[in-house]
Amino acid sequence: MTTNTITPGPASRLWMAVPAVSFGGIGVGLLLMEVVRFSYGFWAGIAGCVIASCLLFYQAYSKPRRDLVSLFTPLYAVLIFLIPNEVGSMVIVQVVFAATISLLSVRVEKLFNVKKTEKKTMKQMLNEYIMRIEPLLSRVDEETGHLVAQALLRFKFGLYESATDNCNKALDRLRAIEPYPRVLERALLILRERASGLAISRVVTYPEHVFTEEDSEYLAIHLPENLVDDPATLDLDNTLILLYAVGIETSPLDEQALEEHQRFIIQILESYKEKLAEAAAT
Incomplete structure (x- = not known):
């Protein structure tokens, strides 16, 4: 795309x-x-x-x-x-x-006063997003990054109880980070809540944990309210992209595994292709 x-x-x-x-x-x-x-x-x-x-x-x-x-x-x-x-x-x-x-x-x-149309791939957009949130990524240590990466990978593979456990461990380690990364905390809470629900075959329709307006600068997908069909799904997708960025940039142990599953993140971005274009046009 x-x-x-x-x-x-x-x-x-x-x-x-x-x-x-x-x-x-x-x-x-x-x-x-x-x-x-x-x-x-x-x-x-x-x-x-x-x-x-x-x-x-x-x-x-x-x-x-x-x-x-x-x-x-x-x-x-x-x-x-x-x-x-x-x-x-x-x-x-x-x-x-x-x-x-x-x-x-x-x-x-x-x-000739307009540049030729430049085509930007979703992979380029992902790389630009990772660069944009570098100030956040630089505060995350390797061990915390490893736990974040494992939480994401195990969620993707359907190992929901294990994903929940890794979320809890990562949340415990966030307390040592200054300044405190609240957006990363919310992302882990969102993933933990969704994983806990899926572990017992329960779909979380009205989640307790959501992103706030102050988190927007650290999120990959920004849409006006009129283009958001399901806020819970959008929050989960932003969570998965954020956790991917944290894992691949801070955990050398998981870098190869995450690169192999980069297509999963690209597909999330591609699913918002039309809405991102519509939002950019308004």
């Missing part, structure tokens, strides 16, 4: 300078030739077109995406106007060139 990220480039009014400079130069040239009777007045139009082509080059180069046609306009200007020929001095040629680069300038601003 992938999520799409579109990043707009900075707003710019540089595109307005391209028609202003090019047509302005042509206008000055016509004024010099028709009013002042200066026979070399056409050079003002040439200068305007060449300078405007350089402005277009800079505009195109500064965008998130590059338009090759616009990047080569200074070269076209040199070939048309600066290499000795009869064409460059013709006003009609200057007008056509100015109109062309003006259209290109608008095109660059409208079509």
